[in-house]
Amino acid sequence: MGLIVITLLLQLCSILTAAIAYKPADVIRLDCGAIDNSISPDKRPWIPDTGSKFMPPLTSNNSSSVSKADQQNPSVDQIPYLTARIFPSQFTYTFPISSGPKFLRLYFYSANYSGRDITKSFFNVSAAGHTLLGNFSVFLSAPANSPSFVKEFVVHVGNSQTLDLTFTPTTSSVDSYAFINGIEIVSMPDNLYLTGVNSPNTTLVGKKSSFIVDTSMALETLYRLNVGGQSIDVQNDTGMFRRWENDNRYLKGNLLGKEPFLDFKVLYNNKTPAYTAPEYVYRTQRVMGPDQNNLQFNMSWIFSVDSGFNYLVRLHFCEFIIDIEGNNQRVFTVYIGDEIADKPVDVFKRAGGKFIPVYNDYVVAVDGAIGRKRDMVISLFPYIYSRPLFVDALLNGVEIFRLNASDGSLTVPNY
Incomplete structure (x- = not known):
């Protein structure tokens, strides 16, 4: 009788444990180019990248500027799409973060910024040893029904507990640049998508x-x-x-x-x-x-x-x-x-x-x-x-x- 009770309790604990939604260890949202904390229409809090610990010291080889979009489509949420950080040359954000798999979401709005021609923006994005976007054009990649969109990736952060996210313009034109409107990083369970072994299913x-x-x-x-x-x-x-x-x-x-x-x-x-x-x-x-x-x-x-x-x-x-x-x-x-x-x-x-x-x-x-x-x-x-x-x-x-x-x-x- 005691064994049956213990078995039932173990089964109940298993069900209750499985019924708890995931609480990510890391949730980072950068509203790039912004200067104040904000809340997006979907109730998520964002912090500005300006002055954050994720920004590197600015030098002549690692420079950036901020800009508001020259035009704001009424169908596009202002946060995080109203502002952008502009990169005339290679630029790297560094995120101290726990090890394990992460969702990395990059937010883009196809618009001109401070008179810059969006059609001349081509760039690479790399993270965790992978090139995520190559010779990428926000203008050419924006869905036909929306000038704003999100690119979502799954990357793994190793024992260094650091995720470097690098933007690099890819054309030689002096008018070329890279940019980003928003960055979101969210932890996920270790075995959700990256199993590490041949899963039986x-x-x-x-x-x-x-x-x-x-x-x-x-x-x-x-x-x-x-x-x-x-x-x-x-x-x-x-x-x-x-x-x-x-x-x-x-x-x-x-x-x-x-x-x-x-x-x-x-x-x-x-x-x-x-x-x-x-x-x-x-x-x-x-x-x-x-x-x-x-x-x-x-x-x-x-x-x-x-x-x-x-x-x-x-x-x-x-x-x-x-x-x-x-x-x-x-x-x-x-x-x-x-x-x-x-x-x-x-x-x-x-x-x-x-x-x-x-x-x-x-x-x-x-x-x-x-x-x-x-x-x-x-x-x-x-x-x-x-x-x-x-x-x-x-x-x-x-x-x-x-x-x-x-x-x-x-x-x-x-x-």
């Missing part, structure tokens, strides 16, 4: 060799989707201020599926802790539904990526439909491109029950010369060979990261 798609996503690598976040649900803002993430976008514009074809929602307690655990993804990701999903001839269609999403790189694709699942009560009731196959990435996927069986979240990682090689855009298609198709109760498939969330090339670089052409 990681699949190398279409290859027989092994692949390790470890601390020697840098990643760039390309897509993070809440499938079947609304966008999730940074304050409703699990402590790391990630943005989760609605998946509507990535759906391919006419089979849009259904969007069920259930307000239940997500049963996080040690395999899928609460910081993995917000509860709302697992409470919403897209399914094929009972009204389709499901064996004649795929439920698919299409993503634009660059050739010549490997990609880490993470798919989130959670079975919560009332009719699903056991194994082999909803089973499907995951395709990435033309390759079978995973089969058979029985979420109930894989997670160990209903309301329990689970995710799987897939490393996908997109072959070809660097500089070409390619479509990555993720498709789900019912698996019928085990004769499941339902002919259906489900997906709750998607994350896609580009992994650095063999030379350590993440750089791609400006588009």
